[in-house]
Amino acid sequence: MTATTTTAEEAIGAIRTGDTVMVGGFGLVGAPLTLIDALVEHSDATELTIVSNNIGEPGRGLGKLLRQGRIRRGISSYFTSNPEAVAAVNAGEIEATLVPQGTFAEAIRAAGAGIGGFFTPVGAGTLLADGKEERVIEGVRHVLEEPIRADVALVYAARADTLGNLWYRRTARNFNPLMATAATVTIAEAGEIVAAGELEAESVVTPHLYVDRLVAGA
């Protein structure tokens, strides 16, 4: 399938109350800020589970959605970068699932690749592996990690073509290519949209079959 080019407001109509939404970015770098703003301003969806490395910063990015009280649960490696998110967890307002960053990335990759989970030595014997299935592999204790998938993924790419092929710039790539593969509906915000054929085919990081909706962004 190829992507449909649309507005941010129309695209985020895909997000319903109770959905799990993946959001790319490492902090605010590579975060789809135009799509997040549209979700904040033009959607009534609430009780959301957010899968993102961080829950934005205070009042910025996903931090805006947090202030609206629309996040029920966060799945992240680092809530600490938004003290308001930590406070909301401590107050019992949102549920937090803390995942080691490499496990977080791989679990998203696994979901997109049709893998039913994987064993990793990371976290074995720590609080974060409590209750997880274990196996000793090559003499090392491993824990089973299940895939992390979503209803909708919001990703950011510096450049897209009209088919939805994506190219990322520098460290703004981070989780975006993984999340683009792991959701039922993937919405890509692109800094620039060029004609099909204008991206060098060898430079395409996310092939267009992963992208459903394409939005011109910041």
Place this chain on the structure above:
Amino acid sequence: MSGDAKARIAARAALELRPGEVVNLGIGIPNLIPGYLGADANVVLHTENGLLGVGPRPDPDELDPDLIDAAKQPITALPGAAYFDSASSFAMIRGGHVDVAVLGALEVSGEGDIANWAVPGRDVLGVGGAMDLVVGARRVIVTMTARTSRGEPKVVAHCSYPLTAAAAADIVVTELSVFRRVDGRLHLTELLEGATLEEVGAVTTAPFVVALEESHVR
């Protein structure tokens, strides 16, 4: 903690890095290490948010919003650098392709257990890539002061804080000394200039073997 102690630790830890090694530097004292690497150090820096070949901090007119390190601080990329997504980055780490991880810690035990991500009752709700790094890097160097700001030992018999990983620290560098984990136990291999065995013993509650080697300080 005085800046002097931090500088001393960073300078000593820098001597542990060998030419050609791929090194991941954590937040805090490890981030001071580049200032102590000689022009011929030839160490390749990896940052887990997706870059191999981290260069020096940029001048203000060179700032690129898409180019940050894992501490979310601006960086530059050296000629020959490579960018990749977060799953690839942690595959490098877990797969043993990153030679050294240098990171700070709250506590290290006599068996080399590391606690560096959570203090019960405090507003810390992040693990980031710490668990992946200490499990995956071929050599793990902990840089930390010998005592907390309240004077409590940090090289302890058993960690009281939640573990990052068991038996993971290969080398511990404080402002007083260097410990190496040999056959599962900490060995005191070096006293930093001016430090005495009595002084180290007084601030270390972990059992350790005294195995002083010739000083590495050139």
